Amino acid sequence: MQLLKSFEQSIAILLFLDRIQSTDYIKAEFIGQQLGYSVSSTKKVISELTNAKMVRSISGPKGGIILNVDIKDISLYDILIATESKSFFSIDYCLPKGSFGSEHDQRLVETNLKKSLRVSATSFMDHLKDISIKNLTQ
Template sequence: MQLTKGVEQAICIIVLLATQESSAPLASDEISRRLGVSPSYLKKITRKLAVQGIVLSVSGTNGGVSLAKPLKEVTMLHLIEAMEGPIAMYPDTGLISRAFPDAQNAERGQDVLRKVFRQADQLMVDYFSKVTAADLLEEGLGTTELPRLDWNRHS
């Protein structure tokens, strides 16, 4: 399983917002420029984050994006699920039953696979729900003191 680049982009957005100096929202155009994505694509990303309650998006001249909750409450699971949906590795198309329609144990085999992948999914959910954006920033920066920049004016 490989996540899309949307997860990485969401993480970058959270870092920008977490280090935004002023209480003013970070301009969407600035985020778009920094990520190298079109403004319309950025709106899709921020919309997904806003629906999950991770960011607030304000339109207008002084609008932009800001964090909706403290970094300690934003988990990797929140970001992954906002961008990708619920974690589910196994596609479960029912192929085993179709490929072996007369096989005595096909349904049982399919159930075994479903169970194995559900357990793996749960392990990932458990892990990602424990890792917060605050944890990542602290480890990445080596400090709990976040640098503060006004990204709206910083080039």
């Protein structure tokens, strides 16, 4: 499993917005500059956060973004869902034929392996639901 950079950048952007406590909309360019991210990747992440309703954005000369919810109400799970593809925990593969003797044995191993990985993935996701972005600063 490897998380995309947008997961990390989302957390940084949300923490940045919370830290500055601005009631004014903040430009993507300013956020990117302050955090050391390119403007294009900052705008991509802001789009994901906007779609997830974590920030509000306005286009135009006076536009920018502002927090839409308190970061204590945003979990790492929320960020993961907003930034990662739907297939993040997709378990779709086949073991090499003949690896485990008969076809029956191979199907049994594949089924048990997939079941174990699904349980682990579910446990991981449930744990992320319990960690708010605000918890990271305490």
